[in-house]
Amino acid sequence: MERIDAIGQRHQAILLGSDAHRIVSLVPSLTELLCDLGLAQYLVGRTGFCIHPKNLVSKIPKIGGTKDVDIEKIRQLAPTHLLVNIDENQKPAVDVLSTFIPHVIVTHPLTVRDNLSLYRLLGEIFQVQRQAEKLCVDFELAYAELRSIKPSQRMLYCIWKDPWMSVASDTYISNMLSLIGWETWCSPGSQNRYPIFEWSTDLLSQIDGVLLSTEPYRFTEKHRDELQQQLSKPVRLIDGEMLSWYGSRAIAGLKYLQTLKI
Numbered sequence: 594m595e596r597i598d599a600i601g602q603r604h605q606a607i608l609l610g611s612d613a614h615r616i617v618s619l620v621p622s623l624t625e626l627l628c629d630l631g632l633a634q635y636l637v638g639r640t641g642f643c644i645h646p647k648n649l650v651s652k653i654p655k656i657g658g659t660k661d662v663d664i665e666k667i668r669q670l671a672p673t674h675l676l677v678n679i680d681e682n683q684k685p686a687v688d689v690l691s692t693f694i695p696h697v698i699v700t701h702p703l704t705v706r707d708n709l710s711l712y713r714l715l716g717e718i719f720q721v722q723r724q725a726e727k728l729c730v731d732f733e734l735a736y737a738e739l740r741s742i743k744p745s746q747r748m749l750y751c752i753w754k755d756p757w758m759s760v761a762s763d764t765y766i767s768n769m770l771s772l773i774g775w776e777t778w779c780s781p782g783s784q785n786r787y788p789i790f791e792w793s794t795d796l797l798s799q800i801d802g803v804l805l806s807t808e809p810y811r812f813t814e815k816h817r818d819e820l821q822q823q824l825s826k827p828v829r830l831i832d833g834e835m836l837s838w839y840g841s842r843a844i845a846g847l848k849y850l851q852t853l854k855i
Contacts (some may be wrong), residue, residue: 616675619675624636625646637654640662674694698718712729746802746813749804750777750831797826801835803820806833
């Protein structure tokens, strides 16, 4: 098994004939990226959360969720490549899969610009460099439009309820929000990347607003309205896919950032 780290480490590309590709993706945003690179026909397995682009992924067999994959079903698909993410997938399952899948591509983007390395890595591995460079150009154009940074504000970004959970400052989400001058609040001293928190007067005194993400918890306008009635700070419902999905969706995510006001 050859492990390829997409971000932060040197890598050696796997150069195979395109007819040899049999890809299983355990990461929704990477499944979308592979499709946008023109590789949908080589995807033989995806999670139930891999929902974009709908017209293409509907034809690809499901192999469980991001954290509860069906290992035997994947074995029967005889994949040559496995795409995983450090935050989204369980290491024990990946370790088992790596015993029979020749090439495991491990991703862990922490900054928005890590997407450029990700595009080029997959472009090189699967020999779709031209499509990867096109994504890089589109990314740079969208990124350039964010030159005008808003005044700094501290926002509480909520990803879960019961218990309430937020995001640490070293996450991809936090880096995205920093591009428009928003700093994510995190419980002082917490070592967790997705820490639990409790509402308090002290917490509210430290933030300028609250962001409720539509994923992984499905916050809705109803949640927003209910919470707004209890808080003195503005509460906004946020499209979680636009802020947490790296890959090709990051380009639309950069454009989405321009629309956020609170």
